Amino acid sequence: MDVNDYMQDVSDTILRDGNGEQGRTVTVLDVSRQSGVSTATVSRVINQSPKVSPATRVRVLKAIEKLGYMRNHSARALARQRTDTIGVVFPGIDSGFFSEVLKGINEYAVSRDYHLMVAFSQGDQGEHDRVAEYLQAGRVDALILMNLGMSDQFVRQAAQRELPIVLIDRPVKDARVASVMIDNRSGADAAMTHLLGLGHQRIAILAGPDGTIDAEQRFEGCQHAAKRAGYAFDKDLIWPGNFFWESGYELMNHWLDAGKPLPDAMFALNDPMAMGVMEAMHEHSLSVPDDMALVGFDDVQAARYLGLTTVRSPMHEMGRIASEAAINLVTGGRTQLEQVLATDLVVRRSCGVESKS
Amino acid sequence: MDVNDYMQDVSDTILRDGNGEQGRTVTVLDVSRQSGVSTATVSRVINQSPKVSPATRVRVLKAIEKLGYMRNHSARALARQRTDTIGVVFPGIDSGFFSEVLKGINEYAVSRDYHLMVAFSQGDQGEHDRVAEYLQAGRVDALILMNLGMSDQFVRQAAQRELPIVLIDRPVKDARVASVMIDNRSGADAAMTHLLGLGHQRIAILAGPDGTIDAEQRFEGCQHAAKRAGYAFDKDLIWPGNFFWESGYELMNHWLDAGKPLPDAMFALNDPMAMGVMEAMHEHSLSVPDDMALVGFDDVQAARYLGLTTVRSPMHEMGRIASEAAINLVTGGRTQLEQVLATDLVVRRSCGVESKS
DNA sequence: ATCCTGCATGTAATCGTTTACATCCACGGG
DNA sequence: CCCGTGGATGTAAACGATTACATGCAGGAT
Numbered sequence: 001m002d003v004n005d006y007m008q009d010v011s012d013t014i015l016r017d018g019n020g021e022q023g024r025t026v027t028v029l030d031v032s033r034q035s036g037v038s039t040a041t042v043s044r045v046i047n048q049s050p051k052v053s054p055a056t057r058v059r060v061l062k063a064i065e066k067l068g069y070m071r072n073h074s075a076r077a078l079a080r081q082r083t084d085t086i087g088v089v090f091p092g093i094d095s096g097f098f099s100e101v102l103k104g105i106n107e108y109a110v111s112r113d114y115h116l117m118v119a120f121s122q123g124d125q126g127e128h129d130r131v132a133e134y135l136q137a138g139r140v141d142a143l144i145l146m147n148l149g150m151s152d153q154f155v156r157q158a159a160q161r162e163l164p165i166v167l168i169d170r171p172v173k174d175a176r177v178a179s180v181m182i183d184n185r186s187g188a189d190a191a192m193t194h195l196l197g198l199g200h201q202r203i204a205i206l207a208g209p210d211g212t213i214d215a216e217q218r219f220e221g222c223q224h225a226a227k228r229a230g231y232a233f234d235k236d237l238i239w240p241g242n243f244f245w246e247s248g249y250e251l252m253n254h255w256l257d258a259g260k261p262l263p264d265a266m267f268a269l270n271d272p273m274a275m276g277v278m279e280a281m282h283e284h285s286l287s288v289p290d291d292m293a294l295v296g297f298d299d300v301q302a303a304r305y306l307g308l309t310t311v312r313s314p315m316h317e318m319g320r321i322a323s324e325a326a327i328n329l330v331t332g333g334r335t336q337l338e339q340v341l342a343t344d345l346v347v348r349r350s351c352g353v354e355s356k357s
Numbered sequence: 358m359d360v361n362d363y364m365q366d367v368s369d370t371i372l373r374d375g376n377g378e379q380g381r382t383v384t385v386l387d388v389s390r391q392s393g394v395s396t397a398t399v400s401r402v403i404n405q406s407p408k409v410s411p412a413t414r415v416r417v418l419k420a421i422e423k424l425g426y427m428r429n430h431s432a433r434a435l436a437r438q439r440t441d442t443i444g445v446v447f448p449g450i451d452s453g454f455f456s457e458v459l460k461g462i463n464e465y466a467v468s469r470d471y472h473l474m475v476a477f478s479q480g481d482q483g484e485h486d487r488v489a490e491y492l493q494a495g496r497v498d499a500l501i502l503m504n505l506g507m508s509d510q511f512v513r514q515a516a517q518r519e520l521p522i523v524l525i526d527r528p529v530k531d532a533r534v535a536s537v538m539i540d541n542r543s544g545a546d547a548a549m550t551h552l553l554g555l556g557h558q559r560i561a562i563l564a565g566p567d568g569t570i571d572a573e574q575r576f577e578g579c580q581h582a583a584k585r586a587g588y589a590f591d592k593d594l595i596w597p598g599n600f601f602w603e604s605g606y607e608l609m610n611h612w613l614d615a616g617k618p619l620p621d622a623m624f625a626l627n628d629p630m631a632m633g634v635m636e637a638m639h640e641h642s643l644s645v646p647d648d649m650a651l652v653g654f655d656d657v658q659a660a661r662y663l664g665l666t667t668v669r670s671p672m673h674e675m676g677r678i679a680s681e682a683a684i685n686l687v688t689g690g691r692t693q694l695e696q697v698l699a700t701d702l703v704v705r706r707s708c709g710v711e712s713k714s
Numbered sequence: 715a716t717c718c719t720g721c722a723t724g725t726a727a728t729c730g731t732t733t734a735c736a737t738c739c740a741c742g743g744g
Numbered sequence: 745c746c747c748g749t750g751g752a753t754g755t756a757a758a759c760g761a762t763t764a765c766a767t768g769c770a771g772g773a774t
Contacts, residue, residue, distance in 0.1 A: 016719080025495075025729095025730085027729095027730055027731085028730065028731065029730080033718095037753075037754085038753065038754045039730090039731080039732090039754090039755095040732080040733075040753070040754060040755080040756095041752085041753060041754080043731065043732055043733080044732095044733095044752095044753090046731090047732080051751075051752065051753085052752075052753085053751085053752060053753090056752080056753085057730095070494040071494055071731075072435070072494055072729085072730050072731070073431075073434075073494050073495050073496040073497045074430075074431045074434035074435040074440065074495055074496075074729080074730080074731095075431075075435050075729070075730030075732090075759090076730080076731055076732075077430075077431035077731090077759095078429070078431040078432050078435055078729090078730080078731075078732090078758095078759045078760065078761085079731040079732040079758075080731080080732065080733095080759085081432065081731080081759075087476075092460075094456070099451070099456050103449070103477065106475075106476075106477045110477075115474060115476070115491060115496075116474065116475050116476070117442075117472060117473065117474050117475075118463075118473055118474075118475050119463075119472070119473070120460065120463045120464075120467075122366070134472060137427040137428055137429055137430050138382075138429045138430050138431055139430040139472070185767095203671075205752075215618065217717085224748055232374075245662060275659075276662070278662075278699045279662055279663075279664065282704075283664075302632075302659040302662065305602060305632050305633070305635075305636055305659065305663075306636075306637065306662075306663070307636065307640075338716045349640075382760085384759095384760055384761080385760070385761065385762095386760080386761095394724085395723065395724045395725075396724090396761080396762090397723070397724060397725080397726095397761090397762080397763075398722085398723060398724075399761095400761070400762055400763080401722095401723090401762095401763095403761090404762080406720075408722065408723085409722075409723085410721085410722060410723090412721080413723085428760085429759085429760050429761065430759075430761095431759085431760080431761090432729090432759070432760030432761040432762090433760080433761055433762075434729090434761090435728090435729045435731090435759090435761070435762090436728075436729055436760080436763080437729085437761080437762065437763095438763045439727070466718065495730090675719095687748040690726075704769080
């Protein structure tokens with residue numbers, strides 16, 4: 001195949017190619033013929049290699065334009081052994097928290113020309129592993145796991161396959177795994193301190209499910225604040241929530257239906273539960289904050305709509321940081337393996353302090 | 358390379374391969390050697406071809422197990438000219454509607470062994486096209502577009518590239534493009550009829566942005582119901598919303614701050630706006646439904662939390678149907694190109710009728 | 715014994731790029 | 745006039761699978 005056969009100016013060639021509406025895919029070979037260079041050079045142009053003379057570069061670019069060439073991802077990935085894609089495992093159930101994180105992940109990924117492949121974890125244990133397995137086999141360059149329930153065993157195993165892994169909202173268990181967390185303790189401490197500062201005497205805690213890091217750390221924050229203020233919890237006022245809206249709704253309904261007296265204030269360890277509590281109270285014609293002050297945690301979108309005082313988790317930033325960590329791990333850039341992001345209290349009307357927005 | 362050289366039983370071979378912890382990737386060739394067959398046969402086993410004797414099948418499977426082989430996606434995609442992946446373009450801003458649709462898409466896709474690649478459209482026009490361009494070049498087998506603002510031109514263009522496209526919540530403009538819609542008209546009609554049936558005299562409509570299909574169809578539904586009931590709209594009570602929470606919030610605030618009298622009822626053409634209205638009223642110490650009945654549209658998750666009467670859009674099912682259509686288009690299965698899904702009214706307390714949940 | 719049939723399997727081309735290495739050429743110094 | 749140097753470009757071998765086609769073989773019909 002003598003390339004010189006094609007050594008004619010672009011405008012000379014017969015126009016049978018039309019504007020690329022043909023069925024056959026346009027490849028680098030077509031471009032190389034059209035522009036009279038080798039496929040290697042075409043590839044160099046595509047990949048912005050500096051080792052191409054300006055003249056050939058424009059010739060190739062013209063040919064690309066004319067033929068409507070688009071590079072084939074699979075072939076490229078195969079040759080380069082990278083996919084420019086990061087996989088994200090998304091929890092099946094989501095209260096808006098992870099959706100927001102996902103946006104952050106995406107935003108940064110896009111800025112580095114990476115793409116996102118998402119898989120949903122349906123909740124049950126076996127499913128978790130199966131879902132993440134999808135992402136093996138060279139489909140993605142790195143994995144971001146947003147799922148609290150993912151088994152440690154799996155994480156380690158995956159890490160051994162030389163697949164960089166970033167964990168969100170979950171501690172590291174292994175080297176080779178990066179993690180991005182939020183400062184649950186300080187956040188909970190601040191919220192608790194705020195409630196105590198308002199002079200509330202009987203403060204209830206709507207806790208999270210046992211065994212999850214967030215639930216534990218947030219509770220620790222509460223205890224720490226209480227101790228510092230010399231406040232002692234009433235055991236009866238520590239409710240066993242599970243982080244779902246329903247749990248707040250039902251626990252509060254039971255409490256009220258049983259005719260028990262409301263606490264002065266309640267700190268629900270995440271927003272959905274706080275919203276469940278609000279709803280139950282509303283249905284009993286009780287008012288937040290008049291009958292009970294209420295504080296949540298995370299600042300999901302709906303919290304603002306409901307005027308819920310809460311602790312803001314920097315979801316968007318978590319995503320960005322995780323994305324950055326993942327890509328840096330792939331490209332060999334430096335990365336801090338464990339990052340803890342600050343939280344801050346957002347005061348709205350649900351805690352009884354008047355404030356804008 | 359004589360395969361007979363490797364014609365020994367698996368258990369005979371030297372165990373220098375360990376359990377696959379080596380750095381080099383395990384390929385079909387490795388498996389073929391290990392099991393004493395050709396790569397073709399290995400491939401046949403992997404792809405569940407029936408043309409393999411049971412004996413060899415187990416031998417190959419053992420080898421795969423032993424070496425920890427995982428097939429390489431890029432190579433497979435390159436050879437088969439399919440990726441088993443469908444791309445989803447997700448709107449940058451989302452009130453929970455599209456997240457839910459996405460879950461539906463995923464659920465069905467998983468059941469057919471397809472994967473999901475997502476891209477976010479950041480809102481501005483140019484971005485839309487750029488984002489969807491990602492998904493070209495053989496990265497995905499089909500595209501599901503959830504974005505209202507995607508330009509028609511782009512859609513047609515993409516359709517010409519033989520890439521099956523499914524539009525969600527947006528009408529077809531071209532053959533070769535499937536679409537999944539909801540029955541906005543009937544839904545709005547039902548909501549309006551409900552409000553009229555409750556005897557409300559002054560009913561406000563919080564409309565959607567001009568030019569979007571949903572907004573138009575929903576409004577038509579209102580008009581239809583009104584005409585049938587012999588009810589005439591007050592022009593002043595048709596508010597120009599834009600489907601965002603802020604729009605409901607601000608319009609209601611302005612109205613109240615101006616000291617104008619509340620309507621008897623309001624139908625916000627989507628939930629976020631209804632929630633904005635609720636919030637504004639709440640901040641003015643007004644009650645829904647006592648001071649004004651309120652109905653929304655879509656039944657996003659938060660609607661339930663707020664006791665908002667609304668029209669349910671079958672988001673999950675839309676996703677499922679879209680996913681099914683996309684995959685069927687790829688695999689050549691039959692597909693109905695335009696599907697309209699039914700909506701139904703969900704009565705909660707915001708319209709003044711008492712009812713459970 | 716011969717031939718045909720059909721199943722199980724192997725051979726090798728192919729998918730579209732990338733990239734290490736080889737080549738070619740022009741230019742400047744000696 | 746020769747040679748070394750370096751920049752621009754070409755050659756061809758990967759990358760890891762799939763698959764059309766060829767082959768070999770066993771068994772039944774004749």
